[in-house]
Amino acid sequence: MTLENTRQTQAQMKITNRMIIRATHCLRPAFTGALVGLVAMSALAADMAKPAVVKPAIAPQADQWLRRMSDYLAQAQFFSVNAEVWQDVQLASGQRVQAGRTIDLQVRRPNRFHAAVHSTRRNRDLYYDGKSITLLNRVQNFYGSISAPASLDEALDAASERFGMALPLEDLIVSDPYKSAMAKVTAGIHLGPVTVLGVPCEHLAFSLGLVDWQIWIEQGARPVPRKIVITYKDEEGTPEYTAILSNWDFQTKLPDFLFAFEPPTGSTKISVAEIKSKNEAHKNGVK
Template sequence: MICLGAAEAADKPATGTEHPQEQVIGPQVDLLLRQMGDYLKSAKEFSVHVDALYDDLLASGQKIQLAASDDISVRRPDRFRVRYRTDMGGKRFWYDGKTFTLLDEAHGTYAVEQTPAGIDATLDYLIGRLGFTPPLSDLLYSDPYAILKQHVVFGFQAGMSDVEGTPCHHLAFVGKNVDWQLWIEDGKLPLPRKLVITYKTLPGAPQYMAVLSDWDFATHLPDSAFSAVIPPKADRIGFLKAAVSAGQERAKKAP
């Protein structure tokens, strides 16, 4: 799962009786995070390349590091596409404003789902109803700052460091289920350049690390760029709906 908001909300009680902890975030850290979020929020469209490393936990308890890459394109308010490649095969996703399509290139299968209008509503539907999280979903939302900050308990600045030669502010955050670090470019373009997530409540505390490069805010992609391209021999299958929580099920049955 490569989405901070979804990871933090995963263990949220269905009763609504939880008491959120007070956030402790330094003003400079909050400012840097807001500037980054506002910059992405103001962009009508953008593309970015992602090189990632992530841990896979074996049954023996040993962690194996795997590599992946993503090419992500977003056109607000209702288009995105992702090409995701790993050593174990690749997947492609398209959202064209009405439907979300997932193609599993390794297995030659695809699935199509009608989703709500808009990127935010579609991401909420994919994560909440289908149990599926597109890579780096937090940055695709219309307000990345609000999404990233909502489950933070503590945040501080770890210093300055370079990411592939680019000076960056190194920020660190603590959450209930995940700890994460973010490197934001110093200067006029407050772009996220690196992200590290530690899933501390999972066995072995696996990590996901992403380096973001080749940001493009100038290229205009036509509608056709967000239309699914399915190989002729691919087989269509259905999405499995995420299990409804016991609390939600009781609410449905209530008079």
């Protein structure tokens, strides 16, 4: 190889290098743009991979009124209330009728509860003293007890999920009624002022999709519920449950003996069946 050949080769290499540097210089912004685009697309792809979450459509006034009621009930250390309940029943003949009952409820937070449920042929009491829940059938003089967790919320859950029984008006008893009620709500609207048995109230309506519920909350300084309606759209005949609430009392103290069960004379203790729930099966649409 001659010296001249070497010089020519070096000169060609310099030209080639210069072309590569120039090309790189020119393309760098394009690469940068593409890189930015790729990063943005990655972020979008990650966003799209998440399930679409539908935020409940809750009217602000409905939310505010429910929060007011919830806060009022949650801060009350004790209260008593009466309820008249009317419930749709579809007979095997297809005819729809209503059945009624009354509930006298006493609650003392954080762990006392008593309800007396009366109807024409039934008369029963439920006691919760922070340690156990006791059922009393006054007509046949039977009673039965189950051990229960130490808080009202946990006791309500255990009663429902392990023993298949919902304690009366439990949505008003829990420590945070707003959080409990709104957990599954998909929509809520405020329907304005309405009078319930002469008491000015605010009418709210919420939906869980297959179950709708309405509540009428007293206007003024004592925002307590005066009426509750639950409509079960996923049951034959879309039956409704209606509770009219009265005699709210936040003044009269509720002593221990109200919540302590004493077996009546001649009563017989019977067992309480534990029943497995099939919550998950239902949620998954399994019959």
